[in-house]
Amino acid sequence: MSEEFDVIVIGAGPAGENVIARAARGGLSTAIVEESLVGGECGYFACIPSKILLRPVELAAETGRTPGLGPGMIDTGAALARRDEVVSNLDDTRAAAALKEVPAQLFRGRGRLAGPKRVEVTLADGGTARLTARHAVVLATGSRPVIPPIPGMAEANPWTSHEATAVRTVPRRLAVLGGGVVACELAQAMHGLGAVETTVLVRGQALLERLEPFAGQFVADSFVTSGIDVRTGARVTRVERRVRNGEVTIHLAGGPPLVADELLVATGRVPASGGLGLDTVGLTPGSPVQVDDSMRAVGVDGGWLYAVSDINGRALLTHMGKYQGRLCGDVIVARAKGEPDDLPAMRDVTTASGVPQVIFTDPQIGAVGLTEAAAREKGYRVRVVEYDMAAVSGAYVREPSYRGRAKAVVDEDRKVLLGVTFVGPGVAELVHSATIAVTAQVPLERLWHAVPSFPTVSEVWLRLLETYGL
Numbered sequence: 153m154s155e156e157f158d159v160i161v162i163g164a165g166p167a168g169e170n171v172i173a174r175a176a177r178g179g180l181s182t183a184i185v186e187e188s189l190v191g192g193e194c195g196y197f198a199c200i201p202s203k204i205l206l207r208p209v210e211l212a213a214e215t216g217r218t219p220g221l222g223p224g225m226i227d228t229g230a231a232l233a234r235r236d237e238v239v240s241n242l243d244d245t246r247a248a249a250a251l252k253e254v255p256a257q258l259f260r261g262r263g264r265l266a267g268p269k270r271v272e273v274t275l276a277d278g279g280t281a282r283l284t285a286r287h288a289v290v291l292a293t294g295s296r297p298v299i300p301p302i303p304g305m306a307e308a309n310p311w312t313s314h315e316a317t318a319v320r321t322v323p324r325r326l327a328v329l330g331g332g333v334v335a336c337e338l339a340q341a342m343h344g345l346g347a348v349e350t351t352v353l354v355r356g357q358a359l360l361e362r363l364e365p366f367a368g369q370f371v372a373d374s375f376v377t378s379g380i381d382v383r384t385g386a387r388v389t390r391v392e393r394r395v396r397n398g399e400v401t402i403h404l405a406g407g408p409p410l411v412a413d414e415l416l417v418a419t420g421r422v423p424a425s426g427g428l429g430l431d432t433v434g435l436t437p438g439s440p441v442q443v444d445d446s447m448r449a450v451g452v453d454g455g456w457l458y459a460v461s462d463i464n465g466r467a468l469l470t471h472m473g474k475y476q477g478r479l480c481g482d483v484i485v486a487r488a489k490g491e492p493d494d495l496p497a498m499r500d501v502t503t504a505s506g507v508p509q510v511i512f513t514d515p516q517i518g519a520v521g522l523t524e525a526a527a528r529e530k531g532y533r534v535r536v537v538e539y540d541m542a543a544v545s546g547a548y549v550r551e552p553s554y555r556g557r558a559k560a561v562v563d564e565d566r567k568v569l570l571g572v573t574f575v576g577p578g579v580a581e582l583v584h585s586a587t588i589a590v591t592a593q594v595p596l597e598r599l600w601h602a603v604p605s606f607p608t609v610s611e612v613w614l615r616l617l618e619t620y621g622l
C-alpha cells in the first residue's frame with residue numbers, strides 16, 4: 153500500500169492529535185500512525201488515571217482535617233472501578249472514531265521514517281504501509297520510563313508508572329524508587345488506596361528537587377504525617393526477586409535490605425526516539441529531537457520534519473505538548489500555503505519564560521516560570537517575596553489547619569514576575585492566574601488592580617503584593 157498525505161503524524165497522543173486537528177482545520181489532508189491506543193499514554197496510563205486515583209486520597213485527607221467530618225474511608229474497589237471507567241477500559245474505539253471527524257486517516261501500527269518525507273508503517277495485521285508526506289512529517293511519539301542499570305533490577309520486573317496506574321491489586325508493601333513527580337504522586341495514591349507500608353527511596357536529599365525547596369519539604373512532611381516512609385540519600389545496590397510475582401528485596405548501601413511486595417521505579421523518562429528511523433534523515437536515534445521554536449527539527453535538509461512534546465525534551469507535560477502541537481499544526485499550514493509563518497501565535501515562547509505545572513499531591517503544588525535559583529542563574533536582578541498561605545482568610549475558611557506557602561520571584565529591573573510557586577490544598581486552580589501574570593509579563597503595579605475575591609485562597613496574591621511593598 154502506498155499513499156500520499158499533506159501531513160503525516162507518528163504517535164496519536166495528545167500532542168499528535170492537536171497537530172492533525174490544526175492541520176486539518178487549515179485544509180490539509182492528514183494521516184496519523186498509532187501502534188497502541190489512540191489518545192496516548194496520558195489518557196490511559198499517565199495523567200488521567202493517576203489523577204483519578206489521587207482524588208479520593210486527597211478528599212479523604214481533607215475531610216479528616218475538617219471539623220465535623222471524620223477521616224474519609226476509601227473504597228479501593230470503587231476507586232479502581234472509576235479509574236477503569238475513565239480510561240474507557242483501555243478501549244480506544246471512540247477516540248479512533250473521533251479522528252474520522254477531524255478528518256484524519258488512522259494507520260494502526262508502528263511507524264518509522266524511511267528517508268525524507270517518507271514513513272513506513274508495520275501494520276497491526278503484519279502488512280506494510282508506505283506513506284509520503286507532501287509537506288511535513290511530525291514525530292509525536294512521547295517518552296518512555298528509564299530503568300536504572302542496577303544489578304538484578306531488570307530481572308525483578310519492577311513496576312513503572314504504566315503498571316501502577318493500571319493497578320488491579322494494590323500491594324500492601326510498596327517500595328518507590330525516585331523522588332520526582334511520578335514517585336510522589338503515585339506513592340501517595342498507592343498508600344491511600346491500601347499500600348500501608350510505602351517507602352520512598354530518594355537518591356538525593358529532598359523530594360521534587362527541581363522546584364522551590366519548600367515545595368518538596370511540604371510534601372515530605374505530609375508523607376511522614378500520613379505514614380509514608382521517606383528515605384533520603386538512599387542508594388540501591390542490588391534488587392532480587394526469587395519467585396515471579398513474589399516479594400522483592402531491595403539491597404541498600406549502608407543499611408538493611410528493604411522487602412516489599414512491589415517495587416515502582418520512577419527515575420525519569422527519555423524521549424521515545426529509538427527505532428524511529430531517525431538515522432535515515434541524519435539524526436541520532438534515542439536522543440531528544442532538537443527543534444526550533446516552530447517545532448521544526450534542527451539539522452534536517454528541506455525543513456519538512458517536526459517534533460512535538462516529550463520527544464523533543466522541552467517540557468514533559470501534556471498541556472505543553474498540546475500547545476506545541478497547536479502551533480506546529482498552524483506553522484505547517486502557513487508554510488504549505490506560502491502564508492506568513494512567523495505570527496506571534498506560531499512560536500513557543502514558554503520554553504524561555506517557564507512552563508506551568510501542577511503536582512497533585514496533598515498538599516498540591518502549582519508552579520510556573522522560574523524558581524529563585526533558576527532566575528539567579530540566568531542573571532536576573534531578583535527580589536523574592538514569600539507568604540504563609542495559612543494566614544489567608546480563604547485558606548482558613550477552607551481548612552482551619554491549612555498548611556501552605558507562596559513564593560513570587562520578581563524581576564527588579566522590569567517589575568514583573570519571573571516565577572510563582574504555591575503549595576497547599578487546592579492550589580491547582582490558582583496556577584493559571586500565575587501563568588497569566590508571568591506569561592503576559594503583567595507589571596506589578598497593574599497586577600495590584602486584579603483584586604482577589606474575599607474570602608478565597610486567591611487573596612494570597614494581595615498578600616504577596618503587599619509584602620512586596622505595594
Ligand SMILES: Cc1cc2nc3c(=O)[nH]c(=O)nc-3n(C[C@H](O)[C@H](O)[C@H](O)COP(=O)(O)OP(=O)(O)OC[C@H]3O[C@@H](n4cnc5c(N)ncnc54)[C@H](O)[C@@H]3O)c2cc1C
Pocket residue numbers: 162163164165166167168185186187188189190191192193194195197198199200202203261262263264292293294295313317334424427428460461462463467468469470471472473
Ligand atoms: C504517571 C504520569 C503522570 C503524568 N501526569 C501528568 C499530568 O498530570 N499533567 C501533565 O501535564 N503531564 C503529566 N504527565 C506527562 C504526560 O503524560 C506526557 O507529557 C504526555 O503524555 C506527552 O504526550 P505525547 O503526545 O507527547 O506522548 P504520549 O501521550 O506518550 O503519546 C505518544 C503516542 O505515540 C505512540 N507511539 C510511540 N511510538 C510510536 C511509533 N513508532 N509508531 C506509532 N505510534 C507510536 C504511543 O503508543 C503513544 O500512543 C504524566 C506522566 C506520567 C508518566
Ligand SMILES: NC(=O)c1ccc[n+]([C@@H]2O[C@H](COP(=O)([O-])OP(=O)(O)OC[C@H]3O[C@@H](n4cnc5c(N)ncnc54)[C@H](O)[C@@H]3O)[C@@H](O)[C@H]2O)c1
Pocket residue numbers: 300329330331332333334335337354355356360361418419420421467468469509510511512
Ligand atoms: N502532575 C504532573 O504534571 C506530572 C505527573 C507525573 C509526571 N509528570 C512528568 O513526567 C516526567 C517524568 O517524571 P519522573 O518523576 O519519572 O521524573 P523526574 O525527572 O521528575 O524525577 C526522577 C527522579 O528519579 C531520581 N533518579 C534518577 N535516576 C535515579 C537512579 N538511578 N537511582 C535513584 N534515583 C534516581 C531523580 O533524582 C529524581 O528524583 C516529569 O518530567 C514530569 O514533567 C508530570
